[in-house]
Amino acid sequence: MSNHTSLEGKRILVTGGTTGIGRATVALLAREGARVLTFGRHRPELDEAIGAAQGGRGSVVGLTADVATRGGVQRAFAAVDEKLGGIDMLVTCAALGAEPIHEMEEDEWRYVVETNLLGAMACARQAVLRMQEGGGHLLFVGSISSEIKAEGESVYAATKAGLQAFAETLRKEVADKNIKVTVIAPGSVATPMQPKTGEEQKDALANGQMLYAEDIAEAIHFALTRSRQTDVVSLRIEPQIQATS
Helix, strand or coil, X not given: CCCECCCCCCEEEEECCCCHHHHHHHHXXXXXXXXXXXXXXCHHHHHXXXXXXXXXXXXXXXXXXXXXXXXXXXXXXXXXXXXXXXXXEXXXXXXXXXXXXXXXXXXXXXXXXXXXXXXXHHHHHHHXXXXXXXXXXXXXXXXXXXXXXXXXXXXXXXXXXXXXXXHHHHHHHHHHHCEEXXXXXXCCECCCCCCCXXXXXXXXXXXXXXXXXXXXXXXXXXXXXXXXXXXXXXXEECCCCCCCC
């Protein structure tokens, strides 16, 4: 097809672009010519991610900010306005893992909810306000945890189920504004969020029990580059052997 959406010059905000899926996504989008802005909580990881993404046709800039806070989201979108001059696409990757709710302190599980769900919602609102005239694309990285409901993931699964419902409903609310909405729902991915050690993750990858972060970045790229009339609503991606409990 010749009518795929080009990422050349697209202004894209990637939340949580300092590690894991976010970092792989930032590198791929910049390689494809996008103008990427990303943010995370820690400067060393941010600098490493930006350095790893250099050399492509596009560009990458970043800042430290916390998506779980109002101030962090405001800072990120002030940077979008200043450094990108607007936004064409939003990719929300920022997320934290969690223990069962009764094994976490109140502030800890609330912070996970604020990061995984409220932060994504706040970023979506800011993006929609900026996309109302020219359209755009919102892409949320969810999780199959919202469907498999594995033991030990009560808090995490709740945030991802909420994100899925939010995205699918928001899609109907902004379709007339020429704004696409997509959810990518990965299974097990070898990222720092996983409780497995580096060696255990290496074995899981070799045995088809985990995906690389780059696998999900490629799926994100696929969804963002479909034709104008095509909206990838939901895309579920698992390793060949996915644990379901």
